[in-house]
Amino acid sequence: MSEWTIGAVVDAIAEVVPDRVMTICGERSSTFGDTAERTRRLANFLAAGGFGVHRERDELQQWECGQDRVALIMHNDLYPDAVIGCLKARVVPVNVNYHYTPREVAELLAYVKPRAVMYHRSLGAKFADVLPCESAELLVSIDDGSDAPMLAGAITLDDALVAGEVDQPIATSPDDLLMICTGGTTGRPKGVMWRQGDIYVSSMNGADHDAVGEIHQKVAHAGPPWFAVSPLMHAAGLWTAFSAVLCGQTTVLSETKLGFDPRTVLRTAQRHRVGLMTMVGDAYAAPLVEELGRRTYDLSALFAIGTGGAATNPKHQAALLEYLPQITIINGYGSSETGNMGFGRSQRGDQKDTFELRAGGLVLSEDYTRFLHPGDDEIGWVARGGRIPLGYFNDRDATAKTFPTVAGQRVVISGDRASIEPDGTLRLFGRDSLVVNTGGEKVFVEEVEEVLRAYPGVLDALVVGRDSERWGQEVVALVALRPDCALTRELLHAHCCEHLARFKAPKDVVFVDAVRRLGNGKADYRWAKLEAARA
Known part of the structure; x- marks a missing residue:
């Protein structure tokens, strides 16, 4: 079997459907032919400047990188082209979270050294x-x-593309890296180094193609976009x-410069007759449910909503299935370290809670x-073997x-706790770093959060541990209520006792105006603690 680079796959698609629209972001549409040409020129420009590989993969340890790195501080528009152009130049594209503060970005860049x-x-600006x-040395x-x-x-990017008209000799390799910096919700971000031959197969709908x-x-x-x-x-x-682009699908990209607006999202899905839409947990699902309750949209082309990166409460999933009874909700599970490693599919009247x-x-x-x-009657650690990252950039330990x-197999351990059901599916309990040890018992906070968020009138909730003389740690919930709702600590405690x-x-409930979440929709547990x- 033959491994492929991501750039080579894009070029292969452009050979047969050059005029098919690849991406749509706001007013910009790019065909596969457009992107193949734009990324070729960007790669030539970088290569002409001496960017590329300085030590090949077989000369390096798992945590070492022998390629130049390019930091991407970008909204969605042209983001795929930037990634593909870098990969074609044999340089490593590195994501930078633009929701970070300047200090946090400075720290990340000092670590990555782009x-x-x-x-x-x-x-x-x-x-x-x-x-x-x-x-x-270079700003684009x-x-x-x-x-x-x-x-x-x-x-400017336009000037760089003009300068890249002259082809450079660039022989890419599936060993060339793509780096994903973790979100850092419980610590400082780390750069996860993936061979592109592996990430294409494990997380982007790819395969090892013979020809x-x-x-x-x-x-x-x-199919539909x-x-x-x-x-x-x-x-x-x-x-x-x-996953869409490398299967030749048209992909609509949200205009992230404008921020998340549920009405704009649903109007965009309606306008482009979208078939599959993906989002990140409750931070997206809750506003979409509210908007579907306010207005009617023609989403008859929609057959699935994928959600991942953060938990999506069952009540929001149920509401989406009521408003859009034809869809399947696909709960994805994975991390920067594991890639896409599990799916739970729910339909109206048949909601799944395993992967x-x-x-x-x-x-x-x-x-x-x-x-x-x-x-097996044991809660263990989620792991993955096979096509996994090489390691963390510049971090041997x-x-x-x-x-x-483990047992002769190299694996990645995600830090999530889970068990294997008799049918072979994964039952997820949550991150070990978020387990509260209280009175000798372990409490997985996401389990408690799910129960709290299901209560009528609760807008959002996070659960953390707090030091306690009596319990060692005690469970504390931070709860945001809907504007017209008045709940008491006693009611929420009793509700939790009914289900858990x-x-x-929670030994204590702290009411807050809003639960703080990071730009990717994940919970800000440092703030919550x-x-x-x-309190």
Whole structure:
């Protein structure tokens, strides 16, 4: 079997359907032919500047990178082209979360040490005080309609593409890397290094193709467009978009510069007759449910909504299935380290709470010595073997800990706790770092959050542990209510006791105006722990 690079797959698709629209973002539409040409020129421009590989993969340790890195501080528009162009140049595209503060971005860039930064002009203005970073020799500015001035010394993307008209000799390899910086919800971000030959197969609907004809046949007929609602700077959004693109599908990208607006999302899905739409958990699902209750949309072409990257409450899933009875809700499970590794499919009247594992999906015993089998009565660690990342950039110790060899097989351990059901599906309990040890009992906070969010009048909730003289730690809930709702701590405690063991029920409930979430929709547990400690 033959491994493929992502750029080569895009070029193969462009050979047979060059005029098919590849991406739509606001007013910009790009065909596969457009993107193949644009990314060729970007790669030539970078290669002419000496960017590329300085040490090949077989000369390096798992945590080492021998390629130049390019930081992408970008909204969704042209994000796929930036990634593909970098990969064609044999440089490593690195996502940067533009919701970070300038200080946090400066710290991330100091860690990644990019040789170049590509940025949308409005984001350049936001981070002007920390750009260019010390390692960057090149700034590429992308027009996003902002009136902000270009950063000093920057070149426009259009000028870079003109300069890249002359072809450079670039022989790419499936060993070339794509780096995904983790969200850092419980610590500082780390750069997860994926061989593109592996991430294509594990998370982007790819395969090892014997010949280009297999790709041509695969993309001959396209279905309705897919809609990536979430930012591509996060792994979940990137995987969604590239899973569609690399199968020859038209992909609608949310205009992230404008922020998330449920009405705009649903109008976009209606206008483009979207078949599949993906989002990130409750931060997206709750506003979409509210908007569907206010107005009517023609979403008859929609057959599925995918959600991942953060939990989606069953009450929101049920509401979506009531408003859109023809759809399947696909709950995806994975992480920057594991890739897309599991799916749970729910339909009206048949909601699933476990995940079907993809190839390589495993559960490791609590003592790290063996792999669990279906029906084993143990809560272990989610793991994956096979096509997994090489390791964490420049971090030997973290790589050894997270990517160990168990029973002769190299695996990645996600940090999530789970069990294997008798039918072989995965039952997820939550991140071990978020387990509260109270009175000798372990409480998985996501289980309690799900119960709280299901209560009428609760808008959102997070659960954390707080130091306690009596219990060691006690369970504390931070709850945001709907404007017209008045609930008491006693009511919510009683509700939890009805559905959970009594030791899991919050010892205290702190009412807040809003539950803080990060830009990717994930919970901000650091904020939650500070709020609980103050209460």
